[in-house]
Amino acid sequence: GPEAHTPYWLRNFWWISDGDWDDLWDQFDERRYLNAKKWRVGDDPYKLYAFNQRESERIASNRVVPDTRLFSILNRTPMNLIQEIILVDDFSNDPEDCKQLIKLPKVKCLRNNERQGLVRSRIRGADIAQGTTLTFLDSHCEVNRDWLQPLLHRVREDYTRVVCPVIDIIHLDTFNYIESASELRGGFDWSLHFQWEQLTPEQKARRLDPTEPIRTPIIAGGLFVMDKSWFDYLGKYDTDMDIWGGENFEISFRVWMCGGSLEIVPCSRVGHVFRKKHPYIFPDGNANTYIKNTKRTAEVWMDEYKQYYYASRPFALERPFGNIESRRNLRKNLQCQSFKWYLENVYPELRVPKDSSIQKGSIRQRQKCLEAQKQKDQEISNLKLSPCVKTEGKDAKSQIWAFTYTQQILQEELCLSVITLFPGAPVVLVVCKNGDKRQQWTKTGSRIEHMASHLCLDTDMFGDGAETSREVVVNPCESSLMSQHWDLVSS
Known part of the structure; x- marks a missing residue:
């Protein structure tokens, strides 16, 4: 046989x-x-x-x-x-x-x-x-x-x-x-x-x-x-x-x-x-679900190194993630190693940042705020300069941004980026990708400078020229231009 x-x-x-x-x-x-x-x-x-x-x-x-x-x-x-x-x-x-x-x-x-x-x-x-x-x-x-x-x-x-x-x-x-x-x-x-x-x-x-x-x-x-x-x-x-x-x-x-x-x-x-999108629905939204799941992972397994997760995903801090007591007990009962051990023995190539600080709040230009506006049936929001709004004493979620240690400006899973490195290029929201130089910015005084192009965050009139019709772009830096003056107001 x-x-x-x-x-x-x-x-x-x-x-x-x-x-x-x-x-x-x-x-x-x-x-x-x-x-x-x-x-x-x-x-x-x-x-x-x-x-x-x-x-x-x-x-x-x-x-x-x-x-x-x-x-x-x-x-x-x-x-x-x-x-x-x-x-x-x-x-x-x-x-x-x-x-x-x-x-x-x-x-x-x-x-x-x-x-x-x-x-x-x-x-x-x-x-x-x-x-x-x-x-x-x-x-x-x-x-x-x-x-x-x-x-x-x-x-x-x-x-x-x-x-x-x-x-x-x-x-x-x-x-x-x-x-x-x-x-x-x-x-x-x-x-x-x-x-x-x-x-x-x-x-x-x-x-x-x-x-x-x-x-x-x-x-x-x-x-x-x-x-x-x-x-x-x-x-x-x-x-x-x-x-x-x-x-x-x-x-x-x-x-x-x-x-x-x-x-x-x-x-x-x-x-x-490898599909470009999911063919099924996330009841709580794709981004919210991913944050919940990864936050559970960070809280159970990453020990003190979870601070770098939150520095990369600052909006995860306030997100609910359920009860993790049983998973923490599992780790204790299995007598598992620390995340420090994992970094030293399994993944020493993962660089631990020297700075994990973040700034979070609204990006203001006088009485207007940088806002992500999503139209119906639109997957990714557009950038607009809109009147600053508070809901129950808090800044509107669509107007809250985070500056991370990776030099990205993000909201949820999306980062400010540029399509081209030329003056007048529109600033757009794209899925964040660490190391993408088109997504890296630095704040110098009241200006926000795009690091790869050395152009500054600006607003230009378009359409009928109405004050509400301002497009967010990058232009050559000029300290005298009020359209390039931005304040980060902590939320």
Whole structure:
């Protein structure tokens, strides 16, 4: 029998012959499943999934190049390594979806009775899993050939390892499969913004074998393999985190600080559609949800270093984040290391700022205030100079700004930036990105100077020339211009 040639740790998996496998495939009607929600001419192909549904349907589910479908797991994984595939339908608009998908071999499907979000949905799936090893995959992923064996091998050698594949890119418009560099690891800044980073020259020099796993301070969070008992022992996920975002920081800090490690395994590759926006709704808003989740992480795991998180995200200070007593008790009971230990032993490349001070308040020009105004159906606000407003004795939220130690001027998740470095360039609000020189400003006296262009924050008349029609721009600095005089009034 097959057990004689199989490591003992795989012997409890279900075996199936190729002939039986083909019969099981025949039970699933792919055409019927896709036709139920097929893209129709005239519809926005990005509306439903935030990737090109028209192109996705055009490509065969078993194409030779890597594809982003459930089929890829079944087609490109040795069947003796798969005990079950558990899908969790997080209260989608299609209650019939599960009924169709369970016709696929080894597929189980759970449907939530209400929206739970990523964290609680993953826990629900993990709790019913029968295997000894858990593999988490986003739905918009597709595995490459021989992807699972290297990951299982690393976890089998040491059950405290949490391992990830190299994440390749599947283009959201064309579905082309694009190879990612193999010498990348996960990193972040003090705002808890995830970013890929190159290995340092010293780290590259120490790598004598290109297949050697890469220690990573943090995982992207969508794709990883973990021993089930270790997942349970470490406290699964923080169930009070909502919808999506920040859970990868919490589990990464917890794994490292509580006795485990994180790795990226170059011999394993999985494709992932990186979308420009979320195809689902955040009941409390995307930014508010991300702040709540990352604030919970900072308060439980970052010790005194959480001051740098708040310096990067000053608006998080006043945001509610729920009760964290159970997570703090978990950390205490697991006898986890300090965040200082994490910085010294796992991520010494993360620079600790010398100054974490922030200034917060309204930016005024006489009786007017710089304001972010959002129109209906507008994703990002416009900048205006408007009459200063107080609500219940407090400055209006749309008129409160923060100067951070990173030399950014921000409101919520958005920073003042410029489109070009030429005089007269409009000042716009964009998503904050640490290190982006277009977002760096300095206050000199009453002027606010853009550091990259050495131009000053100014207002210009436009339209009919009415006093209310003033555009926020950058212009050559002139101390005599009252339109370049600004006061920061603390709130």
